[in-house]
Amino acid sequence: MATQNQSFQAITESCDECGRETPHDVSVQIRTESQKRENAEFSREPYRVTECQICGEESIQRMNNA
Numbered sequence: 001m002a003t004q005n006q007s008f009q010a011i012t013e014s015c016d017e018c019g020r021e022t023p024h025d026v027s028v029q030i031r032t033e034s035q036k037r038e039n040a041e042f043s044r045e046p047y048r049v050t051e052c053q054i055c056g057e058e059s060i061q062r063m064n065n066a
């Protein structure tokens, strides 16, 4: 029995590289925007990262779209 408890979730999304829907690994990462260094602690944003399991193409989407 596989007991890997990763925070990955396999979903199907369309991939531009593959030109079709492919399985993707999805994870959420907190990334600090490096543009404003002095406010780095306040500019951490959650990003949704999806990686195509076929070609490895990574797409990153900001989650706070306010």
Ligand SMILES: [Zn+2]
Residues within 6 Å of the ligand: 015, 016, 017, 018, 019, 022, 052, 053, 054, 055, 056, 057
């Ligand atoms: Zn792909």
